[in-house]
Amino acid sequence: MQLLEVRKLHFNPAVPPVLDGVSLRIEPGQTVGLCGPGASGKSLLLKILCGLVRPEGGRVEIDGLDLCTCSSAALRAVQSRIGMLFQNNALFDSMTVADNVSFPLRQRAIQQGIRLDEAYVRQLVHERLRAVGLADHADKLPSQLSGGQRKRVALARAVMTRPELIIYDEPTAGLDPVTTARIYDLLRRERDETGATVIIVSSDVEALMSFAPRMVMLYRGCLRYDGPTDAMANSPDPVVRQFVRGELEGPL
Amino acid sequence: MALVAALGRAALALFREAGGISLLGIYVALCLLRGRIDWAELRRNLYKMGVISVPIVVLTAFFTGGIMVIQSGIFVRRFGAYGLLGWGAGYAVFREVGPILIGLMFSGRVGANNTAELGTMTVTEQIDGLRALAIDPLPYLIVPRVVAMMIAMFCLLIIGDAIAIGGGMIMSNLLLDVEFSTFYVSFADNVKLWDLWVGLIKGVFFGLCIALTSCHFGTSVRGGAAGVGRAVNDAVVAAALLIMVSDNLLTMVLR
Structure with a gap:
């Protein structure tokens, strides 16, 4: 850009x-x-x-x-x-955390007519979730997560396709000071990378x-x-x- | 003066919603003509809207067939017209009672659910989230739901009609001592395939009405949880109204 x-x-x-x-x-x-x-x-x-x-x-x-x-x-x-992190996270309720994070990648592949390797997608989702400290929550629904965890999932989804x-x-709206510091730390790492x-x-x-x-x-x-x-x-x-x-x- | 102003406001609101529903119908048709539909979402919605609705439709249909026999029982007994029971139940269920009752049941269960789901997605910015990910919500969210509701209504009506006739047959045997064979002969000799088709055409059209109203009100929600509640209410009322109005028109056209 x-x-x-x-x-x-x-x-x-x-x-x-x-x-x-x-x-x-x-x-x-x-x-x-x-x-x-x-x-x-x-x-x-x-x-x-x-x-x-x-x-x-x-x-x-x-x-x-x-x-x-x-x-x-x-x-x-x-x-x-463009990647966007919404104020209310805008996570899709009906999808698991892993599906939410992989969604932009899968949709882009469909739009471009590319067939994605499922193992590659799983690996990428795992990496992104591990980066935001949620590797163990891949199969949960957004409703089963705390506010800070939902925010981190939304962050992982926003940057999934490297916009x-x-x-x-x-x-960091509505998050405690420690979670706020963690989120900013993630944003910094993402920006620097x-x-x-x-x-x-x-x-x-x-x-x-x-x-x-x-x-x-x-x-x-x-x-x-x-x-x-x-x-x-x-x-x-x-x-x-x-x-x-x-x-x-x-x-x- | 206040009355005129209120009437004017109501008329404007009515035309605004009618325009919104019609426009959505045109957009959906254009998407379908261009083959723009998310097939995975269609499969998911067919299961969620169709398969899950089977038990409630079976229950409704069974008692609908029974009610037809109970209501006509008094006259059938008085005139000894047992040979007309199968025809009466079949004709009424196929052409009118089946599509309308199953349509209303479908609207209450699937249409209301759809409005609430889309409404919640709207107020929690999930639809904006889709658009921000460069995904057009129309072929991804709306078109699969419209198509799924039309297909689901067609299939549910076939199941419902069969169950209703079975229910009528059982009730007439239990309450009026009418033999199954008498009921069947009356039904098979007098009810035509066209009667079934009339009901199915109506059902698919009702499915379209329910889909368009529920999607329109769901995606135009304003004002958080209260707005979602209002939208569900408006969608169910509008769908019921459209079902009744279109039933009148279709009955006149499909003789």
Whole structure:
């Protein structure tokens, strides 16, 4: 994946959040942390970036292809290069952990008319599950796992096909500090191994800032900050400063 | 004024849902014409929707045949028209009672389950998850379910019709002392193969109605668990309404 570029994105649905004139340029291999108060449009922006929602205005370009106007087939071709970890994990209830993790691989093989070697798939699934510490849970259903375990399965599935762009939506929401640290450790290892471009949304700003060298902040659908993580706490914008420092007094 | 506004809102909602169901039907037809269907999902759904429904359909059908005989028993006894029992039960079960009762039972069991499953998948972002994995939910999730429900209704009706006739035969023997052979001769001499086909055509059409309504309401759920509950309710009501309306139309066409 060469470049991800968002230009003057505009979306004003009947129900908030909205997006108003968001522009963003992400170079290959970059890790970008996306933050902002609730209902500021973070998850919506992620869904637009991977082609799940079509905005009313603006452009989302990946390698020069506009996701807003391209054909369904072209969109699916781009989506097959993106991995997404959803806020609610989006694991398929009716499938076992192993089936969930192998699902993207099997579907891609079907789409490309390739016959997969079953032993190879099993081996790969085992490796991915071992990497997230769940090798012994392959035959369980998602409902039989804890929140942190489900999140790790979703992570294993998101990176199964080694995508070039990985999008994480609240990867540690509702998890205890130790599990949160483990998840971030996994994300770091995955990033270092693959060199993929990473966009990550999290309400845990402290952990997010320790993970991403570049931060983007959305506030009421508008881009409020886009720059290095180190400079964020001293931003001249009082909204950004108050949000990062977690102060009670201020414009927020 | 408030009444007019409420009527307007209701009419708009009705047309919105009808449009959504029709559009889904067109998309499914286009997918089928292009051969876009996930065969593994079709097999899984045929088992889940068809095979698992056999016991409840058998039970419903057996008593349906019995009820036909019990209801007509008073008049059959009064006029001594025992020779009409097989024809009456067969004609009514094949053409009307079988497809409608099994259709409603199928809607309550399979349609409601389908709406709840798709609705839960929608609110827990599983359908978005499929799309993010570059998988079109239509040929993967929807088309196999529509085809499975149509095939399941066809097969379940054949089983149900046979059981209902058997139930009617047993009940007429137990309650009215009608010999099995008398019932059978009346049935075989008067009921035509076309009567069976009329019911089967209706059943397949009802299967299509149940599938489209349940898939439409399931995939358009908004608002978490409460939304799923509302969707299941709407889907069952809409399917029952469509079954009744289409039964009237099909009865007029298939004479």
